[in-house]
Amino acid sequence: MPxxxxxxxxxxxxxxxxxxxxxxxxxxxxGEGVRLYTxxxxxxxxxxxxxxxxxLGHNHPTLVGALNAQGGKLxxxxxxxxxxxxxxxxxxxxxxxxxxxxFMTNSGTEAVECALKTARKYHAANGxxxxxxxxxxxxxxxxxxxxxxxxxxxxxxxxxxxxxLPGYVHLPFGDHDALKAAxxxxxxxxxxxxxxxxxxxxxxxxxxxxxxLRQLCDEHGLLLIYxxxxxxxxxxxxxxxxxxxxxxxxxxxxxxxxxxxxxxxGACIATAEAAKGMTPGAHGSTYGGNPLAMAVGQxxxxxxxxxxxxxxxxxxxxxxxxxxxxxxxxxPDVIADIRGKGLLIGVKLIPKNRDFMEMARDxxxxxxxxxxxCIRLLPPLVITQDEAREAIARLEATCExxxxxxxxxxxxxx
Ligand code: PLP
Numbered sequence: 001m002p003x004x005x006x007x008x009x010x011x012x013x014x015x016x017x018x019x020x021x022x023x024x025x026x027x028x029x030x031g032e033g034v035r036l037y038t039x040x041x042x043x044x045x046x047x048x049x050x051x052x053x054x055x056l057g058h059n060h061p062t063l064v065g066a067l068n069a070q071g072g073k074l075x076x077x078x079x080x081x082x083x084x085x086x087x088x089x090x091x092x093x094x095x096x097x098x099x100x101x102x103f104m105t106n107s108g109t110e111a112v113e114c115a116l117k118t119a120r121k122y123h124a125a126n127g128x129x130x131x132x133x134x135x136x137x138x139x140x141x142x143x144x145x146x147x148x149x150x151x152x153x154x155x156x157x158x159x160x161x162x163x164x165l166p167g168y169v170h171l172p173f174g175d176h177d178a179l180k181a182a183x184x185x186x187x188x189x190x191x192x193x194x195x196x197x198x199x200x201x202x203x204x205x206x207x208x209x210x211x212x213l214r215q216l217c218d219e220h221g222l223l224l225i226y227x228x229x230x231x232x233x234x235x236x237x238x239x240x241x242x243x244x245x246x247x248x249x250x251x252x253x254x255x256x257x258x259x260x261x262x263x264x265x266g267a268c269i270a271t272a273e274a275a276k277g278m279t280p281g282a283h284g285s286t287y288g289g290n291p292l293a294m295a296v297g298q299x300x301x302x303x304x305x306x307x308x309x310x311x312x313x314x315x316x317x318x319x320x321x322x323x324x325x326x327x328x329x330x331x332p333d334v335i336a337d338i339r340g341k342g343l344l345i346g347v348k349l350i351p352k353n354r355d356f357m358e359m360a361r362d363x364x365x366x367x368x369x370x371x372x373x374c375i376r377l378l379p380p381l382v383i384t385q386d387e388a389r390e391a392i393a394r395l396e397a398t399c400e401x402x403x404x405x406x407x408x409x410x411x412x413x414x
Contacts, residue, residue, distance in 0.1 A: 024361060031058025034383050036366065044361075047379040047391050048368040052198065052230045052344065055258035055304060057380035062299045063261050070295035078286065085294030089267075089301065096239060096305055098249040099269035103278070104289025104297075106264045108229035108256030109143025112192075114268035114283060115252045116147050119190035119223045120167075121277030131189040132167035135182050135222075139173070139200030139371055142192065142227050142254075151192050173203075183220045190223040190252075191216070195241040198230035201372035202339050202346025207245035214248045223251040223274050229266070233258035234304045234381050236342030237314035244341070258304060258381075263296040304381075313381050316388050317342045320377065323392040331399040333406065345377040346370055351402045359401045365394035 013019055028036040028044075034057055036044045049055065056063060070085075077083065090102035103118075105111045116134055123131035134151055142148040146165060149157040153170030167189075169182050182188060191213055197203040217224040226232075231241040232255055242248050251274035256266030266288075287293070303309065321338065324347060328335040334356075337348035349356050353373050360367050360375070368376040379391065 024358075026361065033057040033059070034380050034387050042364070044364045044366050045387065045391055045394060046366050047377045047383075048366045049378050049380045050262060051257070051368055052235060052378045053257045053260070054262050055234060055381045056261050056300065057382045058262075060261065060303075060382075062303055063263075063296055066295045066299035067263065067292070070292050073291070075292045076287070076290045079284065079289065083289055083291060083294065085291050085298060086289040089289075089294050089297045092298065092301055093255075093267060093269050096301075097253065097269060098271065099253065100272040101270055101275045101278075103268045103283065103285075104293070105256070105266035105268065105285060106287050106293070107143070108227075108254060108266050109145045109148050110285065110288065111229065111254035111256050111266035111268045112142045112148045112151065112227060113145055115192070115225045115227075115254050115270075116151060116190075117283055118252055118268065118270055118275055118278055119225060121282060122223060122274055123189050123277075125277035130187055133169050133182070133185060133188045133190075134167060134225075135169045135171060135179070135188065135191045137171055137173055137193055139197050139203060140192075140194055140227070141197070141199035142194075143229075179216065183216045183222055188220060188222055190225050192225040192227060194227045194229075194231060195245075196231035196236060196341045196344050197371075198344060198376070199371055201348065201370040201374040202341075202344055202376050203372075204339065204341040207248070210242055210245040210248035214250075217251070225252045225254070226250040227254045229254050229256045230378075231341070231344055233301075234310055234313055235344050235378070237310055237317055238342075239305060239310065241341065259297055259300060260293060261296065261300040263293055263300075265293045265297050267297075309381060313342055316383055316385060317345070319385060319388050320345055320392070323388075324395075327392070327396060327399060331403060334399045334402045339374075340376070343377070343379055343381060343383075346372075346374040347377065348372060348374050349402075351406060355405070356398065356402055359405070360394065360398045362401065363394040363397045365391060365398065 029039045030037050034046050036046045093102050094100055103114045120132050136151045136153055140152040142151045150165040150168040171178050195205050226242055228240055252270040254268055259265050324338045334350055336350055339346040353369050353375050368378055370376045
């Protein structure tokens with residue numbers, strides 16, 4: 001619509017980017033392991049790893065080698081043809097999980113999109129197309145597409161984007177009666193849950209809850225979808241977060257982030273039964289699973305499945321938790337709670353998390369934000385004990401700075 005003369009002009013942002021991110025005023029030129037370096041050569045300890053993406057750290061030689069080797073051979077052919085690397089990665093993902101089949105995507109959101117479509121199509125294939133309801137939980141995050149924001153139900157991601165889509169039910173955690181009623185509905189199709197919530201503030205679902213969800217799905221013929229985009233692939237110290245619970249395997253699972261280690265790659269994996277409606281033409285992607293992504297994905301997965309890496313995650317996570325509990329005792333005015341699982345650690349704060357993140361940056365420590373006024377520590381899984389010690393020392397200095405800032409603010413108010 002042409003603007004009239006009286007309409008005030010909207011200022012063009014100097015970076016020419018849509019203003020959807022509140023970015024930190026910091027840019028990096030290169031990375032090595034758990035360190036990021038600015039153009040001026042200043043080093044930062046990276047305890048956010050591109051939000052749980054750079055699981056093997058920056059510039060990992062295996063990933064760089066795989067990308068460079070494939071880069072000189074073949075980038076893209078389209079899914080019209082067989083892609084041997086895609087078949088290899090799918091086979092490997094199925095070997096290490098409950099799944100029989102896989103759909104490759106370019107992002108986590110697309111893996112979620114595929115999971116939701118797979119679940120509805122399953123019921124349609126069973127002659128029950130009315131079963132469309134996807135049950136999701138408060139505090140969850142499944143991505144930013146229309147389906148993904150409707151599945152998580154977070155109002156702040158939905159406001160202004162038109163009406164809520166039909167077929168999504170949102171429940172608070174722990175309301176068992178509401179959950180049973182929703183699952184028993186004749187239109188119920190699936191439950192989607194993160195075994196450890198990431199964006200929602202590193203909230204780990206007790207193992208008995210995962211088992212309970214599995215039983216409820218079996219009772220009512222629902223499909224169980226796990227979103228392990230953030231908590232999966234080694235982050236909790238097991239290859240998949242749901243493996244901490246027995247008898248709680250899903251029918252469908254979404255993966256991304258660590259799978260590509262920084263190369264855009266995701267996957268929706270499922271049992272053959274759950275995916276029986278996904279026949280030719282039901283779904284697709286131009287780029288998903290292209291040779292370049294597959295080369296990196298195979299290299300990344302071959303590292304992530306190593307038992308010694310998973311043991312390392314459990315060891316370093318134990319150290320972090322113990323040290324963070326110590327900080328909480330020494331700084332009860334700054335730290336309210338420590339939560340999460342493995343190296344998906346949430347620190348619930350008393351001062352504002354955004355302010356704390358800025359103070360951490362002053363200490364050259366990078367941490368992620370999270371819901372419920374948390375910061376998340378999501379370091380590369382390869383972080384060493386010495387680097388973990390350094391992270392704790394920088395966090396301690398940040399707590400001191402936060403305490404001093406609160407005291408100054410109190411003195412000004414008095
Ligand atoms: N699901 C979870 C649990 C996530 O943490 C994210 C991203 O943070 C997504 C889905 C969306 O993934 P992507 O940003 O790759 O689309």
